[in-house]
Amino acid sequence: MQASPFSPDCCSVSHKRPRPACPRPSPSTGVRSRAKTPPMNxxxxxxxxxxxxxxxxxxxxxxxxxxxxxxxxxxxxxxxxxxxxxxxxxxxxxxxxxxxxxxxxxxxxxxxxxxxxxxxxxxxxxxxxxxxxxxxxxxALLPTILAAGESYGDSTAGAGTKINVEYVSANPTGPMHIGHCRGAVVGDALANLLHKAGYTVTKEYYINDAGAQVAALAWAAYWRYLQAIGSPMTEDAFAAAVPGGLQYKGEYLIAVGEALQAEFGPALATPDKTIAPAGLWLDTVKDRTIAAMMAEIRQDLRLLGVQQDIYSSERSLVASGAADTVIAGLEADGLIYEGVLEPPKGKTPDDWEPRPQTLFRSTQFGDDVDRPLRKSDGSNTYFANDIAYHADKIARGYDVLIDVLGADHGGYVPRMKAAVKAVSGGRVAFEAVLCQIVHIVKGGQPVRMSKRAGTYVTLRDLLDEVGKDAVRFAMLTRNADAQMEFDLDKVLATTRENPVFYVQYAHARCRSVLRAAADMFPDRPSTDLALASVATDSLDGDAELAVIRRLAQWPRIVQAAALAREPHRIAFFLYDLAADFHMLWNRGKDDTTLRFLQPDQPHQTLARLALVAATAIVIRSGLTVMGVTPVEEMR
RNA sequence: GCGCCCUUAGCUCAGCAGGAUAGAGCAACAGCCUUCUAAGCUGUGGGCCGGUGGUUCGAGUCCACCAGGGCGCGCCA
CATH class of the missing domain: 3.30.1360.70 (Arginyl tRNA synthetase N-terminal domain)
Incomplete structure (x- = not known):
């Protein structure tokens, strides 16, 4: 589900999970039971x-x-x-x-x-x-940070809670485009964040490989196959023979067609190289095409720094009978009936006619209307299979299921929430994080994405142009809830107004100072651990204390961001920390005694190095949550 | 028509589960710097937090209604 490849633009939006009024009693360790047993950190x-x-x-x-x-x-x-x-x-x-x-x-x-x-x-x-x-x-916090390293800021808030974060889940019908990438980045960073906050996290991708879209994809790949074996058919003739017409005309299927030709020769076509009965080839072509597309998608994700733990297939869920089993279970609970829905008020579709359907009583769990589970051809609706999929996740023992979805799926959330409640008997919480659309801008002009116009901007193109780190950071500089403008020029700027650069630069400066210190004081180890035991009393400047005060906030930022499911807060915190650090650095411009390295003042220098090293740790730690590489130097 | 989301400085956005005088960057204005700590620095101006009511000791934050924008509304995912 989620961002269908047809979403006109990019990503999507956010959510507003009804947060449990009182952070939920929490299974084992109270997430918030600080009243009783404070999870003292x-x-x-x-x-x-x-x-x-x-x-x-x-x-x-x-x-x-x-x-x-x-x-x-x-x-x-x-x-x-x-x-x-x-x-x-x-x-x-x-x-x-x-x-x-x-x-x-x-x-x-x-x-x-x-x-x-x-x-x-x-x-x-x-x-x-x-x-x-x-x-x-x-x-006194500096030694603590230096000794803890990147585990500083880890929280126990999520202890005992198993969370599954499902994100991307793009249809395997083509390479990833920019419309998918916000969800990918937000989901990945959210999962990292929850992990840091102490939850046991699984990152998951749901392969929507069972519906009509995938059949259409297989036909399109079959067309490329026929071309590869030298079929005399014209595209128009082929398209006329395809149920639903020829979709997915992108060139990315040519390689799939050639691979099919290499593997099967002409065996999948008629002797005169035209369309053979679908029963002879459809499943095979589907298999090969989905596999090829998923390989493509996983490669795209890898380049974006995303690597999920589990890839679940809708198709195998259906094939295994799991979907039928789950529906039968709901039926046994009296939650399924045959009925006729009212047309939506105010906007009656042209072809509306009352029709009895197999319906799930989602209204019993807070949804507006009951939802159909079977199409008129007898196969399951997307929703029906998705119930089975979520039931599968529930059976795997998660306490919380989070779906990162495009904003265009906002209307889908109440029914899924109802389904999870029904299937889990209320034990498992379902949350959705909706991502709003991203408008790509370049040179002040909007970059439109249109398959018809041929301006299909792939994720790969975007990564080639601005790089993984800039893409990821930029996607997290805005609440997922809100629409966002992604300016291709700005994310490449080397100025303060580009947070990606600004934060990276702060880290690079920290590392640069530490490298220079190693040269200046070769006999004094400047590892984090060694610095944990230096005297820091000389750190009493306003700018120095401002940095430490900021570092002190890191744990509460992590915890609050995790609780709110808002990874973008990490980006803003890092920007503020970088600003504090750059200010401290700039003090040394006018007054050289304020520079970090003072060759004749080893003790003062070591104290300052402790501060610098602690700052680097926290920046690195935050960037790691965001999936952005902390660089050692700017090039 | 109904439901959900959004609306904060000229622009792009924060505002941490209701807390003190609403913040940052850019742009504007005024100074400074010309550096090997390159990818500037410091300061100033700028706000009816879309509007109107309400709850509260206290509202940008919660509630109701209104306006504008986005998304969705049976067998697409």
Whole structure:
């Protein structure tokens, strides 16, 4: 399903999964059961401060309900005049405590001031408590990051939850085009993100190789086969004989036709080299063509940096009888009946006529209307097979199924959600991430994709032109939910306005400094691990602390992005971190004593190297989630 | 006609599960730099968060209605 190869443009859109109001009780470890057993992550500074605040709050309000405590947040302040972090603890607990928030805030501030981590705490505004941390509290994070490496920021939020992310799932009817690539990138990055957040993740591709489209593809390949063996038929004559006409006229099938000729000789045609009865060749040609197309698609995906764990075939699902079994199961549950649907209001199709159909009672699970499972020729609808496919995933033990779909499939979501609920008995959650259309722009002009006009922009073309990293990063600089403009010129720009470049450049600069340091101080190991034990007290500049403050946010960004299923947040975080780092770097332009490497100041230099190395780790870690290569130097 | 999504600075977009004075880049304006830390730096101006009501101590964020844009609406996937 998803982005059919006929979608006019590119990708698609987003979603809005009804997020479980209260993050769902969660099977084993509560995703959010922090009220009881907080999944303390010692390297998450915000989380540990939260524990401190909750402890202090519990002394002021001993009988504070757990659901109130769960709403207590520690957030970075927007304005450093307010300190480093703020908590809403007093405001959210005011009602339960029957005290004005200002009073609670004042008491809380008093208790928090002067702790091991907190320098000052003061009540402010409508009941915030602003926290100012000892600079040493932030600096202490550097050894933690350096020792943890790229595992810094890993979360335990998803522990015990198995998630299947299905994405791309393009019809195997041709090479991938730019319309597929947003879903591919978003799905892949989302899966990486969920993995980092502690979920057990499977990346999956559903091969839609059972429908009429694939039959049409086989006919088209057969035409190329006839050409390969020197058939006298004209294209028009052939097209007239094909049910539904000759589709898929792209040249990419020529090689398939030639391969068929090489394997079978003239055996698939009549002796006079015209169309043989379909029964003699259709399945064979279908097999070979689908295999060829999938090889093509997998190659395209590999070039995009996407490698899925499982490829499931709709065709084999049907052939194995699994689809029939699942439908029979629903029937046994009384969820299937023969009935006649009402025509849609306001827009009655021309050829509408009431007709009894085999229907699934999706309305029992929140859908608008019941949905047909069989076509008039007796075969399954796409939906019917998709139910079976999702039932298969459910049987494989996942707790959450996420489908990354094109926006044009938004209407499909409620019925699939209903089906998953029905099949799993409500145990498994179904979520959809919808990707909006991407408009490709080049030189200020829209690049239209039209098969008829022959301007069929393939993913391969796009990758050749701008490269995998730029494509992936750019696709993640916008919420999947919203339409996006992809400017081919801008993603190649080497300026700050190109986030791909800007972030890559920050990482390259970090690495460059570390390489230079190795030359400058050959006797002082500058590995991450060695730097974890250097004294960092000299890091007290505003720009230096700004970078560390940013690094401290990484774990909460990962967790929030994973929970919201929004991988684009990683891209924005990296951009901000890169900006902080570049600013620090630029300080050294005017004032050379602020440069990282000071040949006569080894201790100060090592402290700065610790900061640089930690920054590189977090950038690398974020880029890895996005599937973008962290480069060592800019070329 | 119905349903879902979107609407934030001139432009492209953020806004982290309702929190303080709504942010960034580009463009504009004003300075600085001409560097081997190349692919600039610093600062300024710029907003009725589509509109109107509502819920709340507090709304860009939640609810209702309206307007504009996108997608979908039986045997296509």
């Amino acid at each position: 010692p390297s998450d500074l915000y989380e540990s401060l939260r524990e401190t605040v909750l402890a202090a709050l519990a002394q002021i309000i001993p009988d504070l309900p757990a659901e109130i405590a769960a709403r207590v947040e520690i957030t970075p302040t927007k304005d450093t005049a307010h300190g480093d972090m703020a908590t809403n603890a007093a405001m959210v607990s005011a009602k339960a405590a029957r005290q004005p928030p200002g009073k609670i805030a004042a008491t809380l501030a008093q208790r928090l001031t002067g702790g091991p981590a907190i320098a000052t705490a003061e009540a402010a505004g409508p009941g915030f408590v602003n926290l100012r941390l000892h600079p040493g509290t932030f600096r």
